[in-house]
Amino acid sequence: MKSLQELNVIRDRMMDQIHFRTEHEDASSFTGNRYRMHVLVCGGTGCTSSGSQKIINALEAELEKNNLQEEICVVKTGCYGLCALGPIMIVYPDAAFYSMVKVEDIPEIVSEHLINGKAVTRLLYQETVTPDGIKSLDETNFYKKQKRIALRNCGIIDPECIDEYIGTNGYQAIGKVVTEMTPDEVIQTLLDSGLRGRGGAGFPTGLKWKLAKGNDADQKYVCCNADEGDPGAFMDRSVLEGDPHALLEAMAIAGYAIGANQGYIYVRAEYPIAVQRLQIAINQAREYGLLGKNIFGTGFDFDIDYRLGAGAFVCGEETALMTSIEGNRGEPNPRPPFPAQKGLFQKPTILNNVETYANIPQIILNGAKWYSDMGTEKSKGTKVFALGGKIENTGLVEVPMGTTLREIIEEIGGGIPGGKKFKAAQTGGPSGGCIPAEHFDIPIDYDNLIGIGSMMGSGGMIVLDEDDCMVDIAKFYLEFTVEESCGKCTPCRLGTKRLLEMLEKITNGQGCMEDLDKMEELCLHIKANSLCGLGQTAPNPVMSTMRYFRDEYEAHIKGKRCPAGVCKALMSYHIEEEKCIGCTLCSRVCPVGAITGKVKEKHVIDNDKCIKCGACIEKCKFKAIYKK
Amino acid sequence: MACTKQNVPFAGTKEQETQLLKAIAELKEEKGSLMPILQKAQDIYGYLPIEVQTMISDGTGIPLEKVYGVSTFYSQFSLQPKGKYKVSVCLGTACYVKGAGKLLEKLEEVLGIKNGECTPDGKFSLDSCRCVGACGLAPVLLVNEDVYGRLAVDDIPGIIAKYE
Numbered sequence: 173m174k175s176l177q178e179l180n181v182i183r184d185r186m187m188d189q190i191h192f193r194t195e196h197e198d199a200s201s202f203t204g205n206r207y208r209m210h211v212l213v214c215g216g217t218g219c220t221s222s223g224s225q226k227i228i229n230a231l232e233a234e235l236e237k238n239n240l241q242e243e244i245c246v247v248k249t250g251c252y253g254l255c256a257l258g259p260i261m262i263v264y265p266d267a268a269f270y271s272m273v274k275v276e277d278i279p280e281i282v283s284e285h286l287i288n289g290k291a292v293t294r295l296l297y298q299e300t301v302t303p304d305g306i307k308s309l310d311e312t313n314f315y316k317k318q319k320r321i322a323l324r325n326c327g328i329i330d331p332e333c334i335d336e337y338i339g340t341n342g343y344q345a346i347g348k349v350v351t352e353m354t355p356d357e358v359i360q361t362l363l364d365s366g367l368r369g370r371g372g373a374g375f376p377t378g379l380k381w382k383l384a385k386g387n388d389a390d391q392k393y394v395c396c397n398a399d400e401g402d403p404g405a406f407m408d409r410s411v412l413e414g415d416p417h418a419l420l421e422a423m424a425i426a427g428y429a430i431g432a433n434q435g436y437i438y439v440r441a442e443y444p445i446a447v448q449r450l451q452i453a454i455n456q457a458r459e460y461g462l463l464g465k466n467i468f469g470t471g472f473d474f475d476i477d478y479r480l481g482a483g484a485f486v487c488g489e490e491t492a493l494m495t496s497i498e499g500n501r502g503e504p505n506p507r508p509p510f511p512a513q514k515g516l517f518q519k520p521t522i523l524n525n526v527e528t529y530a531n532i533p534q535i536i537l538n539g540a541k542w543y544s545d546m547g548t549e550k551s552k553g554t555k556v557f558a559l560g561g562k563i564e565n566t567g568l569v570e571v572p573m574g575t576t577l578r579e580i581i582e583e584i585g586g587g588i589p590g591g592k593k594f595k596a597a598q599t600g601g602p603s604g605g606c607i608p609a610e611h612f613d614i615p616i617d618y619d620n621l622i623g624i625g626s627m628m629g630s631g632g633m634i635v636l637d638e639d640d641c642m643v644d645i646a647k648f649y650l651e652f653t654v655e656e657s658c659g660k661c662t663p664c665r666l667g668t669k670r671l672l673e674m675l676e677k678i679t680n681g682q683g684c685m686e687d688l689d690k691m692e693e694l695c696l697h698i699k700a701n702s703l704c705g706l707g708q709t710a711p712n713p714v715m716s717t718m719r720y721f722r723d724e725y726e727a728h729i730k731g732k733r734c735p736a737g738v739c740k741a742l743m744s745y746h747i748e749e750e751k752c753i754g755c756t757l758c759s760r761v762c763p764v765g766a767i768t769g770k771v772k773e774k775h776v777i778d779n780d781k782c783i784k785c786g787a788c789i790e791k792c793k794f795k796a797i798y799k800k
Numbered sequence: 801m802a803c804t805k806q807n808v809p810f811a812g813t814k815e816q817e818t819q820l821l822k823a824i825a826e827l828k829e830e831k832g833s834l835m836p837i838l839q840k841a842q843d844i845y846g847y848l849p850i851e852v853q854t855m856i857s858d859g860t861g862i863p864l865e866k867v868y869g870v871s872t873f874y875s876q877f878s879l880q881p882k883g884k885y886k887v888s889v890c891l892g893t894a895c896y897v898k899g900a901g902k903l904l905e906k907l908e909e910v911l912g913i914k915n916g917e918c919t920p921d922g923k924f925s926l927d928s929c930r931c932v933g934a935c936g937l938a939p940v941l942l943v944n945e946d947v948y949g950r951l952a953v954d955d956i957p958g959i960i961a962k963y964e
Contacts (some may be wrong), residue, residue, distance in 0.1 A: 217932070217933055217934050217947075218933075218934045218935075218936045218937055218949075220947075221934050221937060221940070221947035221948075221949055222937065222949065255934075255935070255936025255937070256936050258936060258937075400933070401930065401931075402931070403891070403892030403893045403894070403896075403930065403931035404892050404893040404894040404931060404935055405931070405933075406931075406933035406934070406935055409933040440930075441839070441876055442929065442930055442931075442932055442933070443932075443933060444945075479832070479835065479836070480835070480836070480839055481874075481876075482835065482838070482839065482874035482875070482876040482877060483874050483875035483876035483877075483930060484873065484874050484875065485930070496835065497832045497835075498831070498832040499831075499832040499833060499834035499835050499862075499870070500834075500866075500870065501869055501870055501873040502873060502874070517831060558935060560893070560894030560935040560936070560938060561893070561894050561897045561898070561938075562897060566894070566935060566936040566938070567936050598893065601893070632893070634893045634894055634897065636897065640897055645897075648893070648896055649893075658873075785905075786902075790953075
């Protein structure tokens, strides 16, 4: 592609096709669109694992059988966010949202809806089904408070088709940047927008780029952190799978701003679909000359390669990531020098998170003020959260900064399943902390979360209820950080291990009150003296659970009991006499013969023999067995 | 990571060696090539015994102690052979609170091996993996490339039986 005009030709050709999916109007309004219906099926990891590819195959076969391939197109898209209801299929122009689709449903959907025009309402997302017709998705509880910027194309376009991306104004931002803006103007736009790093630390992106631009060198690099190691986080994965071109375009913009001609995406190997989509996207962009030499004929060169991670959480840390690309053990390095001075291969480098990049083309096209008008005073724009754990609507949401936890959990998330009581929301993964119910109405932004002992982190938000033990959760995160610690610095390598041992003592019923004081002191030492962010934040789950749930720790220590009923060593199993009818099912399933009793007589559990496997509770049909 | 198949002799074929040498030749000029070469080698052989590491060291000129250091650092690289069916339980936070720990215990019971080991007949190896990002389907289990979600403990015997 030699000029912006060529890009515009493709955009104008594709625009109608894309708008048909977003404007909810009849096909005749969009002359450039040749299909009367579009059927979008989610091809993200979640839905693919639930069989969405089989659904696509069945759909295409059924359409061919009825000779409809020229009238109706099937599009495999990225994640639309409502993962709890996958596999998901959306039919336009009706915007009918089919959820939990099965292959067996396809013939009916094709004949009733695609041919006869009547949506199969029993298979739709029930909240959209009203007596007056199908409600728009934008009006459902899950979507109405969301504002999708980083995720704007996910679920709408085919991520394996560069033309569809161009149809949504894709690659217009890099076009504008290289033909109309200077590097300093690009950086100023980012500074004015207030965009802060979405990887977790929240460093101002414009400032990072400015520092790198200011360092002269014969070679500079633009890196993307697609390692997304936080367990429970899948924001970046969805962008990579659903809209990979947005990332490529943003990295090119970054290269132009700081004076780099080479980019690297470090993507974790545990995301095979994302890796595949990235490879396709890079090849397509190169074919169109949007990556490579002389972009848009301006003399600006920029190319991108990707490197796979190999299962090391610590490689999400910037210096560890760069040294891993260099082919070494992923051990962090002391800073200064910061990567903006000496980073990858000792050259000035910027490293930004996928989600940070995903916002950039829109900021360039719509202007800094458009972005800074959203959010709070110090945290602008939106944030993507991966909602998981004990919540009805597990999935991906994008909300303006300043949205409260209550809105996310009760309204968007649909509340806690099973009528259970909310206990805490864990944000920031192993580096973060928990937010208890008392802070339900806190507007979520970088500084507020730090103020209450948590952190934004990359966006993973795990909801915990009354059946989760906070000491056990702290232990779970410590087990993770102990395993992932690279071992280079003593405070992290030894400190986290000792901290874990103390937590294990407590959950085994062998803790004492002095342990709590020792743990607090150890946490401060580990935070103050570790070499990198992994160690510096590893104590956070312990510190925040001790701050808000000290009573649970004390119950484990003083009362030798686990209030939530999780820590096995502190639980004992009992049979309620009134409910037991002596059916002997439990004694027969017990692997260690700990239950005695004759037929039709009350049974008894010997707690000295019991190994607390729970098999008896699962077998008992009379709910006569309980733990305490 | 103990494996009950401790002393399995290295049985690399000439064809595998050719593939590896080809990969080394293609990749070695790139900067930071050791990681991609190790990843390719593990695709070819299934694991990275010292014999394969030596071939890589000879082919690239990188000292063996460095190749060994990188191979042992990353959890994806295995110095022990894996089973024909690699069973992996996701122990990410979302899966954990939905009972992935119980799934792992059930698997240990059904397969008769501990997490990190493989069965003596080489059929199944059991691992816990990092978050695979399908948190909406928690808890999640993988057998090679097949993903199983929204599982209960009782589903386990049926899943394993498919691969027997």
